[in-house]
Amino acid sequence: MNRNKIYGRALWRVLMLLALLAIAGGLVYGWLDFARFSRTPLNVTATTTSIDIARGSSLKDIVNTVREQGLSSASPLYWRLLTEQMHASGKLHAGEYALSAGMTPRDLIANMAAGKVMQRNFTIVDGWNMRDLRQALTHAEHLRQDAAELDDEALMQKIGAPGEAPEGRFLPETYAYVKGDSDLDILKRAHVAMSKTLDTLWQDRDKDLPLATPYEALILASIVEKETGRADERARIAGVFVRRLNMRMLLQTDPTVIYGMGERYAGNIHRSDLTTDTPFNTYTRVGLPPTPIALPGKPALVAALHPAAGNELYFVARGDGGHVFSRSLDEHNRNVACYQLKRCQ
Structure with missing residues (x-):
């Protein structure tokens, strides 16, 4: 056999081996870099306490929002691989999600897949009157204001209690809500809670x-x-x-x-x-x-x-x-x- 051919084949095999090693090395590096990405905390600062994912957002939209807020500059490919690995592809929910120091991309995807949206609390204080309650609702953070322009009669109609005077009808308690909820949502829940509590206590008077x-x-x-x-x-x-x-x-x-x-x-x-x-x-x-x-x-x-x-x-x-x-x-x-x-x- 021609010696040049032998050398050529050997060189080709060496080059192929080097190429395979390079590819393998690249895959190993890529996997290690992906693993590092998935467990590296997001860049959460004092001004980035939450992330708001709009209804109808695609994964690409979510990644863009993450990047725009400066939480991560990682490749969109890594985010796609992570959602696939976590079986969360197509299951990410819209809403506002809390961010905390030490939170990783994996934590964020898990919260979005579970729909673990950020909750806020509104407390109705014992002894408030209706005027106090309505004023406090106007200052509740990220609570949609649907009742502000309603008079008492229209408000009670909206929450399903037409003809009732509103004073005293709402149970003082702490009510959780999420961004996008309405003040009418809280009032309706508080009204139902008072009705149930009063009816129960009345039976045992x-x-x-x-x-x-x-x-x-x-x-x-x-x-x-x-x-x-x-x-x-x-x-x-x-x-x-x-x-x-x-x-x-x-x-x-x-x-x-x-x-x-x-x-x-x-x-x-x-x-x-x-x-x-x-x-x-x-x-x-x-x-x-x-x-x-x-x-x-x-x-x-x-x-x-x-x-x-x-x-x-x-x-x-x-x-x-x-x-x-x-x-x-x-x-x-x-x-x-x-x-x-x-x-x-």
């Missing part, structure tokens, strides 16, 4: 209460809510009001007067306010006011439906968040003189 309906219990609970934030006093204060209702005595509770004053209230009430009649003035009208005066939490609802037994008919604020209770008007007047006028004997 004490016997012989001077309350004809769950709505009357809601009204009484709202008054208890505004009178005290102390757990050890709620049932006791409810007991005072229940006894007054049974005796057809005026409830004489300042929070109802304040509520009836509306925007006229400037931080203090005067004797003239106590004698100025409104539908909510329990110094001039016997019985419960026509609607709740606030959003009562579950503890206030429980207190209204399970008032403490006793014979106390009066109470006055001590000035430290608590109250002094009394059975007679003379005793009450002495307590008023002591704790409000600072004329203790």
Whole structure:
């Protein structure tokens, strides 16, 4: 055989081997680089706390969003390989996703495949009134504002409770929501939660209460809510009001007067306010006011439906968040003189 041919074949084999080694080396390098990419944390900064994936986004769109936010400059091929490896191709959900220090591309793809969108919380505070609630909703981050221009009647119609007065109808709790949810979504959930809670508690109420309906219990609970934030006093204060209702005595509770004053209230009430009649003035009208005066939490609802037994008919604020209770008007007047006028004997 021609020696040149032998050398040629040997050289060809060497070149082929080198080429295969180069290809193998390139594949190994590529795989190692891909593995490094998949476990290297994204470039999350103080200003990149979330990533928003629009509805209908393709993987290419998602990668472009990632690159535009400076989270990663890796090749789109790596992102495609990663989604294939994780069996997430075609399963990535739109939405807003939280970013955190140390999060890797694998973590992000896993969250998107699971639809683990970023949640925010909105808390309805015990004792807020409807005006407070509506104002707080307007400041909730990334919550769509559909109720802002609606009056109370239209709002209740929208959440499926036509004809109801809104005051007191929403249960104070913390409600999770995602970007794109509406303020009406939260209000509807809070309304359903209050209805269910009130109905359940009403079934287990004490016997012989001077309350004809769950709505009357809601009204009484709202008054208890505004009178005290102390757990050890709620049932006791409810007991005072229940006894007054049974005796057809005026409830004489300042929070109802304040509520009836509306925007006229400037931080203090005067004797003239106590004698100025409104539908909510329990110094001039016997019985419960026509609607709740606030959003009562579950503890206030429980207190209204399970008032403490006793014979106390009066109470006055001590000035430290608590109250002094009394059975007679003379005793009450002495307590008023002591704790409000600072004329203790």
